[in-house]
Amino acid sequence: MTDYLFENPDIKAIRTVAADLNGQARGKRIARRFAAKALTEGTRFPYSVMNLDIWGEDIENSPLVFEAGDPDGILWPTERGFLPVPWLDTPTALLPIWMFHEDGRPYAGDPRQALARVIDRYTARGLTPVVATELEFYIIDDAGRELRVPPSPRSGKRRQQAEILALRQLDAWDNFLTALHDACEDMDIPADTTISEAGPGQFEINLMHQADALKAADDAWLFKLMTGGMARKHGFAASFMAKPYPDYAGNGLHAHFSILDSEGRNILDDGTPRGSDILRHAIAGCLKAMPGSMLMFAPHASSYDRLVPGAHAPTGIAWAYENRTTALRVPAGGGPARRIEHRVAGGDINPYLFLAAILGAALNGIEDGEAPPEPITGNAYNHDLAQLPTTWQAAIDAFEQSPEIARIFAPELIANLLATKRQELHYMSELSAQEQTDLYLDTV
CATH class of the missing domain: 3.10.20.70 (Glutamine synthetase, N-terminal domain)
Structure with missing residues (x-):
């Protein structure tokens, strides 16, 4: 070094x-x-x-x-x-x-050590998780009382509308996005595709899959740190806050994962469109642990503003093939590309705890050999599904009581995180909505 x-x-x-x-x-x-x-x-x-x-x-x-x-x-x-x-x-x-x-x-109270503990469980079974992440964020002019999209460097205008996959949005912010990708290259963060998203000034950048879950978490954490710093260098803010604007889409952080055996074969694939039994065991584990894991996926007071029906954030516990309304999606494609996409988390998560919860739950399911319910079809919001915790308090309680969480995280980390979130819950009630936004805009 x-x-x-x-x-x-x-x-x-x-x-x-x-x-x-x-x-x-x-x-x-x-x-x-x-x-x-x-x-x-x-x-x-x-x-x-x-x-x-x-x-x-x-x-x-x-x-x-x-x-x-x-x-x-x-x-x-x-x-x-x-x-x-x-x-x-x-x-x-x-x-x-x-x-x-x-x-x-x-x-044991270090979140990176928590993920290493889960990876050690995989290694003991001769398995290696392969992980990729998709990170959404907003660039924001926060100089005034109201949050606004910054003026375009090309036109000087503030485009206050959705810009899904709009090339003009990528063009308008090309200097910043180029600087962001250059910084990723310098820091060995494997940033791949960039798209404009559904909110004004919202973007998503994909980090490539890799057979090193610790590095994948490092990359996501460093990307969040770096993006905030680079935005300030360009004269505005960048935020991974789950829902900075009440009327526009929230920021998600999706993870894709597959699992390799000791010979490098993807054990989620069996050559059929359905996928292997192990794929379904992993899905069963993720679904079962989902209520208790909600504190990993929505760790802050403002996280729950994003989790509303019809807002491209899952609210029910379900899975499906090639369906973005469900909590777990199995994308099309077999062979090495057979994978699970976990779609619950907001951009405000701790990547180490997030990936530990997902990968630990999947391994729980593989160890238990349980089958999940049948995959749903159509709009998940129209199904009568068991629901994810809808409040911060409910997520804290579910985390404390979850036997699945006790299999994934060390007792000391569980106790420390519960104490942290209970203290935050207590004092957050003293803040106005504006003060909460000011707090979370830069911190998460």
Whole structure:
């Protein structure tokens, strides 16, 4: 990793950075001359830093704080190594890190460690999940009291209408989108297709599938961090908030996954249009865990504004072949392309917890060998389906009570996340809708 600094002598500062339970970037700025310490001695944070609320405050009565003396964990660099920070003027290198105990054991309250724990379950069975993500976001002029689409750099006009797959929208924002893709290339984020979406100033960028779920989560997390930074560099905001505009489409974050065996064969495919029995077992596991996982898919107060019937966000627990109204979609195409698309989550999620919940649930289903209900046809909103939790409180309760969640996440992480969300729920009631929007616009 030191080669990066040798090859980039202009670097003046290092940012060591980890994701907390809300997906917030927590870290330190280190002068270049002391960068080697982060590699040889690690970086120290209090364990409690991984468990702050959305305002960045300690959790009241947390056993990690005063009761324990607020001790430090030690954070070591991830496999990623140093990365450029293209949104800052000062030449800076980013060093992603994750938390361990002093004796080398992974810290169970670290969301990246939670995903690694799920991947270890797959590895023990000789299996490898292959993951791709689709991320939706808005670019927003937030300088005034009302959120608005920024004026087009080409025309100077604010186009306040839906622009689904509109080339003129891509053309209007070509400089920003090009800078975004250049930054992805610099940071080794495999950004593929970009489209304009259903809201004014809304875009979706797809990150290519890869047989490394940890890197897929890293890519999604870094993409969110980078997009926000690049937008500010261009004079506006970018937000993955689930529903920044009441009257326009929300931001989703969809994941596609398949599963390879030790010989590299996709075990979700059996050469038929129906797919393998393992495909259906994985679907059964995802459906069964879906109510308890809702806190991963809709983690914030504003997340539930997106989850309304007829708004291209699923509200019922169902699956189907080639049907975008369901929570789980099996896209067309067999062989290596046979996969499951999970469509519930908003753009405001923590990618590590999100993928841990999805992949852990699928493996639960494979281990149990259960069959799912029959796939539905037609508009899922018109079916009489079991419903996903519709409120933040209901999602918190379902998460706490779910036996499926207990199989996926460590007890410490479950307890920490429950404490975080209950504190946020309590204090969020004191904020107006405008104050909530101001809070979430940049943080999630």
